[in-house]
Amino acid sequence: MRRVKIRREEYEFAVIGGGMSGLCTAVAAARHGVKTVLIHNRSVLGGNASSEIRMHICGADENGHKPDLTEGGILHEILLKNKCRNDSFSYALWDLTLYEIVKAEPNLTVHFNTTMIDCAVEDERIVSVTCFQTTTEFTIEVKANIFADCTGNATLGYFAGAEYREGSESRSEFNEPHAPEFANNERMGNTILFKALKRDKPVPYTPPAFARKFTEEQLKYRTHSKYHTVDASSASDPKAFIRASTGSTTAVDYGYWWIELMGEGEDFVGQYETVKDDLLACVYGIWDHLKNGGEHGADDYELDWVGMLPGMRESRRLVGDYILNENDIFDNRFFEDAVAYGGWPVDVHCANGLLDFHILPSEVYAFKGAYTIPWRCYYSKNIQNLVMAGRNISTSRLGLGSTRIMGTCSVGGQAVGTAVSLMKKYGCLPRDIGLHIKELQQILLRDDGFIPNICNEDPYDLAAQANVTASSFKAGFEPENTVNGISRALDGCENAWHSDGILESGEWLTFDLGEKKQVSQMQLTFDSGFAYPIKITLSDNRRRQQRIGIPPEIAKDFTIELLSNGKTVFTKNVNGNMQRLCRVCFEPTVCDAIKIVFHCTNGCKDIRVFEVRAYA
């Protein structure tokens, strides 16, 4: 007799895919009270950033070139949480951090090792998805009101019949400066990374029989050791603000994003396993070249880890009500319905990846500042209850060249998850969120999001109108900055209060509310040192850029005092804070002033606060 184990579950929101975008989508929705399920086909979270693939998370700050654009919100919280416990860049601890983040949410159910394999669609709406959990033999049928496609490949949208695109648009479609004259099916490829460790003596290496052979001539456009660097300037396009990229690393401990293959034919996704076999032949072949193919400084190095799950850069892009394109990016375009932003260059790779031996592997079109991403890029044009986050949002191929970066995917995910809570509140569909954009933008800012040109105008923030004073301050870092609506340094303005050192009795900020008000929640946004990277990375070069431990700027211990007629009516101590956004909830208390006394930081000599908010 045939046997099938089936479980049926119902949620308000189902997120498919637990990469950084899916994770942020699911956590944001759950935190805002939406009963959410995350369906993830791997045992660890993070997608390309996971311990299985180990790509480090970059963002709008463009590896420190634009530090003010660093992503805040859930992503920053995760990275700080990891940083506090994981100065040794352990991927086991990174797995733990991501696991902890989802497990802390009572409204969130996560099904690991569970692949979404099918969906049911009625009247242009997804009714349910069918999933299979390999570890338990269960087929799980999940019903939900809203579904998010965070699969990277737009698998759910593809199955559901959503409109999608692959390959490049023709120049005539959006007039993008770097689009080809005619549309084509070029795509960026998949990559397997490796990590090597330096030993104290030479370590021999015998490649597996399937490894491919590479010559120095074939790798002449790819920097692969300090003995083999490529001068990209000669190949750069003088007409554009372009940096041709050769693979930046001269180190041999970590390689190489340019070991990249695309497969052949039309079906990008269907090629995955074939491409994986070819990639393994290339990775072990490149390592053979480094070890046995002449001087590369790799004699004492030994392979410590090689991925077995290629990271994928590009496949389908779901079409929304707007398609973000290269001009929007270069123009720093601000959309009225902006919910996310990016700053990474338009970074597109050569058509045949590693096999294009005669050219540089990538061209990077950098630009100043940031662009915004409108809400209309985050929901499907034709499937009414489908939202998306990650690399499969609605962009042109050149738009994807910038939006695909995981910091940008994460802030998009946070926006999507938060928007779903408004869909629940108003009983509406994704497209209707256009009517509630201001509310969405303000919630995102309150949750430490950033949207260029949008300031805190939250009518419920009691601190916003308060008269602010401080124990001391440095010039340019006045206490009023904590309520000026911007919670990061921006455009040359510091937007922060810095005490003039730390008094033994404690530096303080006071907020005179002008009249009696009930307060039950305070939130403080501290400086967390955006100029210093905190991501987990395999690269020794990138690791050396980081500081050890918790960012010292973050205030560690402080006391919140609520006052009425000059008398303290309530105090709350906060000890051991290590987050940029610190929310403190307490029993509702009527007061006319709030005093925050800071006792110490995580190492810095002054107190640095970007924003203080108070809520009833």
Ligand SMILES: Cc1cc2nc3c(=O)[nH]c(=O)nc-3n(C[C@H](O)[C@H](O)[C@H](O)COP(=O)(O)OP(=O)(O)OC[C@H]3O[C@@H](n4cnc5c(N)ncnc54)[C@H](O)[C@@H]3O)c2cc1C
């Ligand atoms: C080699 C390489 C280098 C890169 N370099 C960088 C870099 O330096 N910094 C950076 O920020 N970005 C980099 N990128 C780009 C970035 O990694 C991707 O654009 C990003 O991961 C996309 O995020 P995502 O959440 O959309 O997809 P993913 O990270 O791919 O996550 C999607 C998740 O969904 C799961 N999933 C898929 N289908 C299903 C299904 N049917 N059911 C259940 N689960 C499913 C997948 O297992 C996966 O874990 C690089 C990419 C590659 C490949």
